[in-house]
Amino acid sequence: MTDVTLETELIFEWPVFSGTQFGSEWERVMTDLETFQSETRAWLEENCPMSMRTPVSIDDDACWGGRNFRFSSEDQKLWLERMAARGWTVPSWPKEYGGGGLSKEETKILASEMRRIKARSPLTSFGIWMLGPALLKFGNEEQKLEHLPKIARGEIRWCQGYSEPNAGSDLASLATKAEDEGDHWVVNGQKVWTSYADKADWIFCLVRTDNTGAKHHGISFVLFDMESEGVSTKPIKLISGNSPFCETFFDDVKVPKTNLVGEQDKGWTIAKYLLTHERTGISDMGMPTPLNMLAKDKLGTDDDGKLPEAMLRHQVAEHEIDAASFVFTLERAKDQAKAGGDIGAFSSMLKYYGTEINKDRHELIVKVNGSDALEWEGQYSNDGEIARNWLRTKANSIEGGTSEVQLNIISKRILDLPA
Amino acid sequence: MALILNEEQQLLKESAEGFFAEKAPISQLRALRDAEDEKGFSEDLWAEMAEMGFAGLLVDENNGGTDFGVVGAGTVAESMGKTLSASPFLASAVIGAAVVKAAGSDAQKQELLPVIAAGEKIVTLAIDETAHHRPENTQLKAASDGDGFVLTGMKTFVCDGHVADTFLVLARTSGKAGDTSGLSLFLVNKGTGGLIVDRTSMTDSRNWAKVTFEGVRVSADALVGPLDGAFNAIEPALDQARIIIAAELLGIAQECLDRTVEYLRERKQFGVVIGTFQGLQHRASHLFSEIEVTRSAVLKAMQMADAGGDIRWFASLAKAKASKTAELATNEAIQMHGGIGMTDEFDMGFYIKRARVLQAMFGDFNFHADRFAACSSY
Numbered sequence: 001m002t003d004v005t006l007e008t009e010l011i012f013e014w015p016v017f018s019g020t021q022f023g024s025e026w027e028r029v030m031t032d033l034e035t036f037q038s039e040t041r042a043w044l045e046e047n048c049p050m051s052m053r054t055p056v057s058i059d060d061d062a063c064w065g066g067r068n069f070r071f072s073s074e075d076q077k078l079w080l081e082r083m084a085a086r087g088w089t090v091p092s093w094p095k096e097y098g099g100g101g102l103s104k105e106e107t108k109i110l111a112s113e114m115r116r117i118k119a120r121s122p123l124t125s126f127g128i129w130m131l132g133p134a135l136l137k138f139g140n141e142e143q144k145l146e147h148l149p150k151i152a153r154g155e156i157r158w159c160q161g162y163s164e165p166n167a168g169s170d171l172a173s174l175a176t177k178a179e180d181e182g183d184h185w186v187v188n189g190q191k192v193w194t195s196y197a198d199k200a201d202w203i204f205c206l207v208r209t210d211n212t213g214a215k216h217h218g219i220s221f222v223l224f225d226m227e228s229e230g231v232s233t234k235p236i237k238l239i240s241g242n243s244p245f246c247e248t249f250f251d252d253v254k255v256p257k258t259n260l261v262g263e264q265d266k267g268w269t270i271a272k273y274l275l276t277h278e279r280t281g282i283s284d285m286g287m288p289t290p291l292n293m294l295a296k297d298k299l300g301t302d303d304d305g306k307l308p309e310a311m312l313r314h315q316v317a318e319h320e321i322d323a324a325s326f327v328f329t330l331e332r333a334k335d336q337a338k339a340g341g342d343i344g345a346f347s348s349m350l351k352y353y354g355t356e357i358n359k360d361r362h363e364l365i366v367k368v369n370g371s372d373a374l375e376w377e378g379q380y381s382n383d384g385e386i387a388r389n390w391l392r393t394k395a396n397s398i399e400g401g402t403s404e405v406q407l408n409i410i411s412k413r414i415l416d417l418p419a
Numbered sequence: 420m421a422l423i424l425n426e427e428q429q430l431l432k433e434s435a436e437g438f439f440a441e442k443a444p445i446s447q448l449r450a451l452r453d454a455e456d457e458k459g460f461s462e463d464l465w466a467e468m469a470e471m472g473f474a475g476l477l478v479d480e481n482n483g484g485t486d487f488g489v490v491g492a493g494t495v496a497e498s499m500g501k502t503l504s505a506s507p508f509l510a511s512a513v514i515g516a517a518v519v520k521a522a523g524s525d526a527q528k529q530e531l532l533p534v535i536a537a538g539e540k541i542v543t544l545a546i547d548e549t550a551h552h553r554p555e556n557t558q559l560k561a562a563s564d565g566d567g568f569v570l571t572g573m574k575t576f577v578c579d580g581h582v583a584d585t586f587l588v589l590a591r592t593s594g595k596a597g598d599t600s601g602l603s604l605f606l607v608n609k610g611t612g613g614l615i616v617d618r619t620s621m622t623d624s625r626n627w628a629k630v631t632f633e634g635v636r637v638s639a640d641a642l643v644g645p646l647d648g649a650f651n652a653i654e655p656a657l658d659q660a661r662i663i664i665a666a667e668l669l670g671i672a673q674e675c676l677d678r679t680v681e682y683l684r685e686r687k688q689f690g691v692v693i694g695t696f697q698g699l700q701h702r703a704s705h706l707f708s709e710i711e712v713t714r715s716a717v718l719k720a721m722q723m724a725d726a727g728g729d730i731r732w733f734a735s736l737a738k739a740k741a742s743k744t745a746e747l748a749t750n751e752a753i754q755m756h757g758g759i760g761m762t763d764e765f766d767m768g769f770y771i772k773r774a775r776v777l778q779a780m781f782g783d784f785n786f787h788a789d790r791f792a793a794c795s796s797y
Binding site: 346 | 421422423680683684692694695697700701703704705707708711712713714715716718719736739740743788789791792793795796797
């Protein structure tokens with residue numbers, strides 16, 4: 001899971017206008033940015049606790065926020081509060097919604113200054129990288145004022161209610177039913193693969209408000225409190241062990257109609273918008289340690305400086321050629337989007353390729369580590385970290401739309417093949 | 420730098436695509452092959468390409484070139500991959516020009532670059548000696564002789580060697596096969612005594628050559644770049660050529676996909692258009708993904724080549740990835756076309772044949788995967 005989406009990556013870019021074109025205006029902007037940079041650097045130096053400048057390595061290191069969140073340290077709490085007070089948990093959101101109101105260039109500078117001191121993200125949140133963008137685009141003013149500041153301050157933790165037992169890849173077949181009771185709906189049904197449902201305070205959820213037309217019609221995007229009567233959750237254990245995934249049950253849950261986002265029956269548009277965010281997010285797993293370095297750490301090198309196992313070396317090289325080409329593809333997609341190109345269904349290709357690459361990477365990590373990779377418990381293996389991570393990647397090409405669904409989308413929307 | 424073509428490069432791409440589609444569609448290659456044309460390309464086309472500035476894309480304006488750099492030359496090569504337009508572009512405008520630029524003296528540059536850019540002379544590199552590209556294994560011997568050198572040995576897989584006016588010959592002046600030091604580069608003109616050129620008609624219906632050197636005497640000023648230091652001197656030029664070849668392979672892969680998708684939309688079996696079959700849709704979509712990922716690697720390498728610096732890692736990445744993808748694309752195209760893809764009457768065969776030759780040129784997938792790993796110190 002990552003909080004870096006293609007969209008948020010887009011803002012980490014230097015302004016592209018050139019000095020000669022904009023003359024003094026350009027100089028003024030650059031001076032302002034330089035001032036912003038030096039002020040930001042000084043503020044971070046003073047306010048980012050030293051313990052928040054180390055890499056996030058275990059689950060407890062990530063700050064999820066929410067009503068019941070237990071901070072793993074005072075520093076973690078302090079860091080969130082300080083950043084939230086400036087709106088810097090969501091630097092580019094407007095100030096009235098709890099954001100920092102920063103320009104793209106300023107947001108980029110903030111990110112780069114944070115990277116410079118290796119500062120952790122103060123808040124990891126589905127509210128920030130999934131619901132927030134959707135509310136900003138589709139929500140009404142009351143909804144934005146009600147929910148966005150609480151997301152920004154880490155007060156409310158959100159989960160996503162999309163998949164159902166009979167609506168996975170075919171998400172639009174979802175059956176969770178919302179019955180019209182005048183000023184509210186009564187929701188009945190079941191969701192599955194709800195990440196952190198057991199820890200979330202609120203849910204953004206797809207429900208069926210009409211089942212008379214085509215399946216993409218009649219879906220509505222609603223928000224409700226997980227403490228509402230009739231909501232229950234049950235964690236799912238995976239082949240990799242415990243997981244953040246849950247089954248979520250709704251039994252006569254009352255949802256006020258004011259909690260509808262966008263138009264009734266037209267929630268599919270919002271769902272698709274969110275899925276595109278999720279897809280690009282899953283495809284962009286950040287920059288992990290290069291596989292060849294993991295292999296060299298484990299196996300060393302021979303007199304020629306090569307990995308000692310020729311076939312493994314070949315496999316690593318083949319993987320890294322694909323992986324490097326993919327990283328440049330993310331860069332190209334970003335630059336294309338920035339230049340005004342529509343990347344649209346291209347995100348399906350990124351999701352497909354990125355997740356398949358990640359699965360391949362973990363297969364190779366297991367090969368590199370041999371039998372050590374297959375330990376399941378104990379201190380030596382950090383409770384089977386390699387094995388569990390490897391198994392977890394098997395879901396990469398299932399969640400957020402399976403590889404096969406992505407290939408269907410490419411066929412239809414890019415190659416224009418008949419259905 | 421944004422990883423997309425800029426406006427100028429985009430215009431060049433469009434003009435190249437238009438030019439080759441009109442002046443040298445694949446039917447031209449077929450006609451040349453059927454006529455068993457000894458040159459294997461149209462002189463008129465080459466002259467027109469030079470007029471368009473395509474022969475001087477890597478040559479600076481002072482020497483009569485258009486100076487579009489590797490991004491420009493790669494973009495044009497990609498267009499050629501789509502139509503398989505035959506010309507000495509790769510031999511002379513790419514590898515000949517790049518090597519002279521990288522290693523030549525000012526006098527050599529002034530003598531050769533303008534005639535390359537004008538398409539008046541064909542300058543090519545003679546480097547391979549065995550069926551596998553291994554420059555450090557060069558054995559062709561250049562012995563010091565008075566104020567010159569005498570070259571003895573043989574070269575194979577010399578691109579457009581059958582029509583070359585001048586050969587850039589990699590030779591060993593010291594050390595032994597396997598050493599990267601001790602190699603030197605010499606200019607040898609067509610017609611020099613002891614030089615024997617045998618045309619080799621290749622699978623791609625293009626012409627290459629085996630060149631034998633039976634005591635070929637050249638003067639001291641035929642030396643290009645430092646004595647014993649040619650390997651390092653020409654490596655950046657070789658890498659530029661590898662990247663541009665990768666671009667042509669990309670064009671081939673893209674054309675194979677485009678033709679295949681078009682066929683899937685039209686061909687009917689079992690009473691329906693075969694493009695409705697998910698088995699074929701997924702093959703095509705996977706190929707699309709591989710081509711897009713390859714496009715990024717090739718463009719990145721082209722831009723890095725123009726930016727200068729050490730481009731070995733990028734060149735091997737691009738050549739390896741493009742070789743693999745072109746292999747996939749040509750194989751998949753035939754499979755998805757079914758029986759008609761196997762017929763000579765249909766054009767698909769030309770693409771797979773050209774692809775394999777380019778895949779082998781200046782190092783195949785295995786060569787570059789190995790070098791890619793070595794560049795990352797493993």
